[in-house]
Amino acid sequence: LSVVIYREVKWRDLPKLILESVVTTSIVLLLIGFSVGMSWSMTNADIPYLISDTLMSISDNPLIILLMINIVLLIVGIFMDMTPAVLIFTPIFLPIAQDMGMDTVHFGIMMVANLCIGLLTPPVGSALFVGCSISGVKIQQLIIPLLPFYFALVIALMMITYIPQISLFLPHLFGLR
Structure with missing residues (x-):
């Protein structure tokens, strides 16, 4: 589309762009x-079942249980992609959260926030690797400058976890909860 309509890319640059996108993908x-x-x-x-039994014991x-769930999900998010992590850990942690009286929407937002932080955290952090691959910057150069942002993300995660009104404001506003 860019080649034909917008003419932002020249035909001769197309093979190089395709190769770069294949490498990134x-x-x-x-x-x-x-x-x-x-x-x-x-x-x-x-x-996963061992984790659930340990948390409850x-x-x-x-x-404390929410803090432990957050720690487990942060660690899992570092080493796993979000989709399998959600599929594996939701059936384990959701019943625990519901037993504590936690809203399912609130739990879902907390879980996704945890796993998103993991996507940005080395050693596996796939979103971080994609960003570095696209920008051409080495991961080692980014870790120290990103530390304040990780701290801010963890503070935001704790706010999401322990102040349910943050997650449930819009559903309550529209009468969905």
């Missing part, structure tokens, strides 16, 4: 493939 697909393999091995080893305090 292959990096993303490789990371997703490794994540799916890891989720399969975790499921076969019953790790540590504390009865909902604040």
Whole structure:
């Protein structure tokens, strides 16, 4: 479309652009493939059920359980892609959250926020790798400058977790909850 209508790209540049997009896409697909393999091995080893049993045996305090769920999801988000992580851990953590009286929308937003932070965090952070691949900047150059942003993301995550009105404001406003 850019070549024909907008004429932003010249025909001679097209093979180079296609090759660059193939390389970027292959990096993303490789990371997703490794994540799916890891989720399969975790499921076969019953790790999600072990996590659920451990959480429930540590504390009865909902604040502590939510903190532990956040820590587990942050760690999982670092090593797994979001889709398999949601598919594996939602059936495990959602019943725990519902038993504590947590709204399902609030839980979903908390879970996605956790996993999104993981997408940006090395060593696997697929979104970080894609950004570095596109920009040509090495990951080692980005880690230190990104630390304040990680801190801000964790503060926002804690606010989302412990102040349900943040997540439920719009559903309440429109009468959906």
